[in-house]
Amino acid sequence: MQELFKKAWEKIKEAKNIVLVSHINPDGDALGSSLSLYPILKRMGKNVKVFNVTKPLPQYLDFLPNFDKVTDKLPKNVDLMISFDCGSFDRLGIDEKPPFLINIDHHISNTNYGDINIIDPKAASTSQVVFEMLKTNGVEIDEDSATCIYTALVTDTGSFQYESVNEKVFQTAAELVKCGAKPDFVAKMLFQRDRLSRLRLLAKAYDTIELCCEGKVAFVEVTKEMMEITGAIKDDxxxxxxxxxxxxxxxxxxxLREDDDGIKISLRSKNYADVSKVAVKYGGGGHIRAAGATIKDEFDFNKVKNMLKEDLKEIVKVEE
Ligand SMILES: [Mn+2]
Structure with missing residues (x-):
């Protein structure tokens, strides 16, 4: 890993026009990680752009420093692209591969689509990998950058609750606070700006909760109608x-969420079940405890549920 960090940084030092990219429908880790390098590369005199194909971007992340710099127009004449938190090239929403690509991620399912691939499935967030890279190369982390890395760490660990949280995560968090990240500010921005429409949607969705496999599996549905009635948006x-x-x-x-192109499934497990197995089966991906996929051109919730019940029965190990 140390060697890769050095190799990547050499490449970054050589490059002039750099674009920082992250996956479609970005989360805090995707945007936080990509934005964390923006001030640093600017300081180094690079021509830096931050790209994400999604429009609009999730509003709850609008407090991230340089959020307004993220564009959905891919810049031309790029000599280096760095992708963050993205398991496969097609999730970047980019048609053509750039001349050189550094792929930084922590998804175990990453397809190693870069020219340099820095994948650490043990890392709690992609931003943790970015942090290690900066540290290894003795790069100074400013307040804006620290805020981005810290936010990504908070969102990807469920506020420091997941199994990925270890001593290193807290050490990283402590160092980021030292660099200027403000935990109370980030927490208020992330968790105290809820939308009424989201709470109204929750009420409707909770009404659909169905337990099976001896209560070990729970399904919850979100239909387009619920979204319309409550005025909720996808972020909600x-x-x-x-x-x-x-x-x-x-x-x-x-x-299960009704989307334009089919039913989106989002899976979460608590203690032992590997939900990434099920997501991968349906063309998706993710982690052991959090994964997702879209069942394309399928709009029948019950059909999808029955199909998933069979898969989930396996991973929660319930005997018939
Ligand atoms: Mn992540």
């Missing part, structure tokens, strides 16, 4: 599945 659905997992008996929670 982000954490529903996490709160359903909180039911005492539940090992795996699964949200």
């Amino acid at each position: 659905t982000d954490t529903i599945v996490n709160s359903v997992r909180a039911i005492a008996s539940v090992e795996v929670a699964c949200m």
Whole structure:
């Protein structure tokens, strides 16, 4: 890893026009990680752009320093692209591969699509990998950069609650606070700016919760109609599945959301089930405890549920 960090930094030093990219429908880690390098590369005199194909970007992340610099127009004449938190090239929403690509990620399912691939599945967030890279190369982390890396760490660890959280995560957090990240500010920005429409949507979604596999599996549904009635937006659905997992008996929670192109499934597990297996089966990906996929051109919730029940029964190990 140390060698890769050095190799990547050499490449960054050589490059002039750099674009920082992250996956479609970015989360805090994707945007936080990509934005964390923006002030640093600017300071180095680089021509830096931050690209994400998604429009609009999730509003709850609008406090990230340089959020307004993120563009959905891919710059031309790029000599180096760095991708963050993205498991496969097609999730970047970019047609053509750049002359050189550094792929920084922590998804175990990463397809190593870069010219340099820095993938650490043990890292709690991609931003943790970025942090290690900066440290290894003796790069100074300014306040804006620290805020981005810290936010990414908070969002990808469920506020320091997941199994990925170890001593190193807290050490990183402590160093970031030392560099100027403000935990109370980040927490207020992330968790105290809720939308009424989201709470109204939660109420409707919770009404659909269905338990099976001896209570170990919970399904929750979000239909287009619910979204319309409550005025909710897609961002409002982000954490529903996490709160359903909180039911005492539940090992795996699964949200089904009606999208334009099919049914999006979001899976979360609590203790032992590997939900990435199920997501990969349906063309998606993710982590052991959090994964997702879209069942394309399928709009029948019950059909998808019955199909998933068979897969989930396996991973929660319930005998018939
Ligand atoms: Mn991540």
